[in-house]
Amino acid sequence: MxxxxxxxxxxxxxxxxxxxxxxxxxxxxxxxxxxxxxxxxxxxxxxxxxxxxxxxxxxxxxxxxxxxxxxxxxxxxxxxxxxxxxxxxxxxxxxxxxxxxxxxxxxxxxxxxxxxxxxxxxxxxxxxxxxxxxxxxxxxxxxxxxxxxxxxxxxxxxDKIGYRLHEYLRSVDLNTLLTKTSTADKCSxxxxxxxxxxxxxxxxxxxxxxxxxxxxxxGCVMDYEQGKQKLNRKTFTGSMSRDKELLEELAMKGLAERYGEGHEKALEKVKYELKIIHDLNFCAYFLITWDIIQYSVSQGYYHVGRGSGANSTVAYCLRITDVDPLELDLYFDRFLNAQRTSPPDFDIDYSWDERENVQQYIFEKYGAAHTALLGTMSTFKDRSVIREIGKVMGLPKAEIDSFTDRTQDLANQGNPTFKKIMAVAELMNSMPNQRSIHAGGVLISEEPITYYTALDLPPKGMATVQWDMYEAELIGYDKYDILSQRGIGHIKEAVRLVEQNLGLKIDVHQVKKFMKDPALNARLQSGNTIGCFYIESPAMRQLLAKLKCDNYLTLVAASSIIRPGVAQSGMMKTYIQNHHQPETVNYLHPVMKEQMQETYGVMVYQEDVIKVCIHYAGMNSSDADILRRGMSGKYRSRMEFDKLIDKFFAGASKLGREEVTTKEVWRQVSSFAGYSFSKAHSASFAVESYQSLFLKTYYPIEFMVAVLNNYGGFYSRWLYVHELRKAGARVHLPCVNKSTPVVSLSGADAYLGFIGILGLTLKLMEQIPEERHRNGDYLDLTDFVKRTAISLDQAIILIRTGALRFTGRSKKELLWDVHSLLGSKVKVQNHAQLFEAEHKHYQLPEFVNTTLEDAYHELELLGFPLSLSSFDLLQTDYRGHPQTNDLFSYVGQIVKMVGLYVCEKTVHTKNNKKMWFGTFLDAEGNFFDTTHFSSSTPSYPFRGAGCYLILGKVVEDFGYPSVEVIKFAKLPIVGNPVLE
The missing domain is CATH 3.20.20.140 (Metal-dependent hydrolases)
Incomplete structure (x- = not known):
């Protein structure tokens, strides 16, 4: 009823x-x-x-x-x-x-x-x-x-509690107080x-x-087909037999191109994979992915094929991925096998500004009724729930803030309001809050998708299903991941700039050649990798140096062991040690040596977890993969997952494994698997890293401009400007006669773009170069004002940034002039001036403009000084001793260094205490790293950007020096002369 x-x-x-x-x-x-x-x-x-x-x-x-x-x-x-x-x-x-x-x-x-x-x-x-x-x-x-x-x-x-929860949800939805939510807005x-x-x-x-x-x-029935279905588009050509023929034809053609004629091992592997692909009805899945790649290549787009799909030699032959599974001994069954219950997965990365066009192609090619983006469901989470509940209860902000501060939980325990909020929060926590869009999943359906869901239209403007990837899988859909990342944008833009600036056409797909280049491998080993995809963070640069990483295979391993699971389990340190002394490795069990000798008995990849589950605990491949997925949060049933854990221990016991060994094996498995990459995934990242390394090594100026123009990476913008200067570029402030919205490059001269100027409107950023290209360079301030119809406030920003220095007049003279032209109040003009009006001329006093004033303007408007270095702004001339390049000579000694803050990272120790890692530049522009233990940091906290005086002990770990901080203080800078 x-x-x-x-x-x-x-x-x-x-x-x-x-x-x-x-x-x-x-x-x-x-x-x-x-x-x-x-x-x-x-x-x-x-x-x-x-x-x-x-x-x-x-x-x-x-x-x-x-x-x-x-x-x-x-x-x-x-x-x-x-x-x-x-x-x-x-x-x-x-x-x-x-x-x-x-x-x-x-x-x-x-x-x-x-x-x-x-x-x-x-x-x-x-x-x-x-x-x-x-x-x-x-x-x-x-x-x-x-x-x-x-x-x-x-x-x-x-029940009654459910009704009260409903009342809270309605008030949250209406953004009003509980007492003001009307009866009409609630259920009965x-x-x-x-x-x-x-x-x-x-x-x-x-x-x-x-x-x-x-x-x-x-009279109603949900007459959907019972049992596990495959709802993806069933064929690419319209016929399963033709799909099979086409896939074999393309694979064999690619086999000859990739491996040459007569490569028996590759031929055997491809035939094996083709049989499984056909038996499991995945020919269309491969061909559709190939078709997407063909389209993007025809448009001149760069892509990286990764995910477990890169385990496939067929995918390598189809150029879906550039990772060679034979060279890396990749595990195809990690991607596709007869027992695997979950769908396969191709992750295709594009530049951030090309992905949408690829998605649009998919919609047009396969039809609006059969194509949709994958949705996701955001939920009420953690402390944000408390804030929502506090607001609808009408609590003051200060009280809500105290309730969301975990450090005050103990003090709040006796507070009845806090108890009430926590009770409601427990009910709301993890409830669906709003539908959103998946990072890149696309569904291509055999039947119209609306048999299974209505479609939303999120801000992206493409039809999106109303459920998430987990539900898609349970219903029977295998997604195509069309993703984007900045790293590809860096590479694409750098190649374009090399051709434009140097007249050279370069091929960044000669990755195997790059892997054997001594110059690239030397850079890799040094950790001098700022701007390079996935290998530029402080932790990664340290790891590269500690491993003395000078080859592709070691980089592949590094790409995975940098993940939190390996580091937190203590296995990263073990791996580095074993890497340098492989003859001393003490394998936990003979199975570990047999299955993971390549990684010295350390679980580095997701495949290692599967191998351990199968060969150590006797699990079948399907259960092993489900266990691996469960640890990465991709399995919903906790009860079923717990049964698999029991199966792991029971299977190990049945095979006669010692309980103490099994517990340690499980500790390593459980602490690692949730954060690990598949080997193919790491290999894909490493390919892209080598492409970035090639460009940074041989075309450093063009590469760093490309990084800046694709909105950087791990670090703040100023650091990439610093790297651009180190690469040999002459970096200039923005100029209305030279600059574009992004950084422009001519030879070794790089002009910063308008995008980096705080407060400048996007419309003006685009208008200035467009008008210049139409009608030539601006002649003077008056000409610039007339042709752009700029407002006074925007003109002041440009003058203070130095963007009108081409006039030969000082900033103060220009400020005087612009006020004379535009008046003391902001004038909104909708059109350029048609007729030249004569202006009165005054005899002005001499205006003195200093480099220090310029630096302060740049700090305010660009976020960093260009006219002076941050060290030049210090009140002290002291630059610390030693500098980074001499740190090795001071291992074990107390030193006093001066460092320009780059970034920091907070981590929690095993006993739940905090510690911090800092990264700094010395006065010579070289990086050094610091460690801050919880015993010292509360007394000496980080205080944001600027230079710090650092007292600490030089320590060394696997040949990498750093400073353990004892005392730490931010240094004062000279005052702004305008304010004095």
Missing amino acids: YLNVHSHYSLRYGTIAVPKLIEAAAAKGITQMVLTDLNNSTGVMEFWRACNAAGIKPIGGLEFRRNKKLLYIGIARNKEGMKELNDFLTFHNLKQQELPDQPPVFKNCFIIYPYVYGKILRENEFMGIRFDELHQLYEKEIKDFAAKLVILQPVVFL PSDTFLPPGELETRFSKYPFILENTRQLLD
């Missing part, structure tokens, strides 16, 4: 998770019900599966609301009906049109309106009447519409499952309404 059930996917309205909903319904003896979440079908397929498992008949539907007001409820008679409802909502979402008062005539759906006496209804339309509305039928002539009345008993919560206190038989009792005087409701429910 329940035609209007809501789950917690009725965002900020419903309170019940789907499993709890099914459990409660079963306990009440309910045999069939309809899920009708508000303006979404996110939970319908989950509801269908859970009901089937519980022996309850599921029926799909949607509740349609406009401006939070109920219009009507749609109930699907079958799968086709669910598509009709989803299509209807999708149309209005994608067109961004309001829902109409009356929906179209559906062939396979029922429509339920709220009760209104005398409403004229179509054949498939009904009126839902609540038990507290039955009195409205009194003395009414109802025989003409008696057959159209059905029971409307909404379900929103399960009776919107829940009633005790068995009570609903029938309440409608006993109207048995025809009961019968109408039963007949409606009995």
Whole structure:
């Protein structure tokens, strides 16, 4: 009898998770019900599966609301009906049109309106009447519409606590106080499952309404195919046999190109993979990915193919990836095997400014009805929930801040308000909050996607499904990950700049040649890798130096052991030690030596976890992979996951492994697996790192400009400007006659772009170079003002930045002139000046402009000084001793250094204390690193950008020196002369 059930996917309205909903319904003896979440079908397929498992008949539907007001409820008679409802909502979402008062005539759906006496209804339309509305039928002539009345008993919560939670959710949604949330904005206190038989009792005087409701429910069925399905597009060519032939043809062609003729091992591997790909019906998946790559290559786009798909030699032959699985002995079964329950995965990275075009191609090629972006569900989380609850309770900000501060939890324990908030927070925590968009997942469906979901239109402007990757997998969809990252943008832009600035065309895909280049490997070993993809962070540069990494295979390992799991488990240090002394390795068990000799018995890759589970604990490959996925958060069932852990220990015991050894093996597995990369993933990153290394080594100026123009990387913008100068460039302040929005380059002269100037409008950044290209260089300030119609405040910013220095006049003279031209108040002008007006001329006193003043202007408007170094701004001339290059000579000694702050990182120790790592530049522009223990740092905290005086002890770890800080203080700088 329940035609209007809501789950917690009725965002900020419903309170019940789907499993709890099914459990409660079963306990009440309910045999069939309809899920009708508000303006979404996110939970319908989950509801269908859970009901089937519980022996309850599921029926799909949607509740349609406009401006939070109920219009009507749609109930699907079958799968086709669910598509009709989803299509209807999708149309209005994608067109961004309001829902109409009356929906179209559906062939396979029922429509339920709220009760209104005398409403004229179509054949498939009904009126839902609540038990507290039955009195409205009194003395009414109802025989003409008696057959159209059905029971409307909404379900929103399960108990009183659930209703209170609903009230909080409504207040959060409306951004108002609990006391100001109106009755109309909330559900009725009776919107829940009633005790068995009570609903029938309440409608006993109207048995025809009961019968109408039963007949409606009995006429509905979710006739989706039972069991695990594959819903992706089934063929690429239109025929499975032709797909098989085409994939084999392309693979063999690529085999010859990649490995040459007569490479028996490669041929054997490709044939093996092709058989599995065909047997598991993944030919179309490979061909569609190949097609996407073909399109992007035709557009001149760079890509990196990574993820577990890079384990495939077929993918290498199709040029989906540039990682050679044979060279690295990659584990194809990590990607695709007959037992694997999860779908395969290709991650294709593009430059941030090219990805959207690739996605658009996919939509156009495979059709709007069959293509959508993958969604994601953000949830109420952690302390942000407390803030939301505090706001709707009307608490002052200071009190809310104290409740969100974990350090005050103990002091707040006796506070009844805090206890109340924490109780509500526990209920809200992890509840769905809003639908969003996945980082890059694209679905390409055989059937129209709206059989399974309605579609949203997020800000990106492409249709997006209403559920996430986990639900997609359970329904039967394998996603295509079309991702973006800055590193590819750096490479692409650097290649373009080399051609533009030096007239050279270079090929950055000669990666195997790069890997053998002594100059690149020397740079890699030194850790001089600022700007290079994935290998520029302080931790990574330290690791490269400690490993003395001078080759591709070691870099592949480094890309994985830098991940938190390896470092936190203590295995990073073990790996470095074993790398330098492989003959002294003490393997935990013979299986470790047999399976992981390449990595000295240390689990470095996800494949290592699988190998240990299979060969040490005797698990099958499917269970081993599920266990690995569970540790990385990609497996939802905790109960099933715990069973696999038990299986690991039971299997190890059955094979006669010692319990103490098994516990240590498991410790390493569990601490590592959640943060690890697959070997193919690390190898893909390492390929891109070598491309960056090549450009940084041989074309350093162009490379650093490319990094700046793609919005940098790990560090602040000023550090990349510093690196650009170190590369030999003459770096100039922005200039209205030279600059563009981004950094422009001519020979060794690099002009900073307008984008870096604080307060400058985007419109003006684009207008200045556009006008210059149309009508030539600006002649003087007056000419510039006339041609750009610039406002006074924007002109002042440019003058203070030094962007009008081409005039030969000082900043103070220009400021005087611009006020004379534009007046003392900001004038908004919508057009350029048409006629030249004569200006009065005055005899001005001599204005003195100093380099120090310039530096302060640059600090304010660019965020860093260019006219002077940060060291030149210090009140002291002391520059510390020793400098970075001499640190080795002072290992074990106390030193006093001066360093320019670059960045810091906070970590938690095993006993949950904090410690910090700092990175600084010395006066010679070289990096050094510091360690700050919790015993000293509270007394000597980081205080942001600037130079610090550092007293510490020089220590050395695997040949890498750093400073353990004893005392630490930020140094004062000279005052701003303008303010003195």
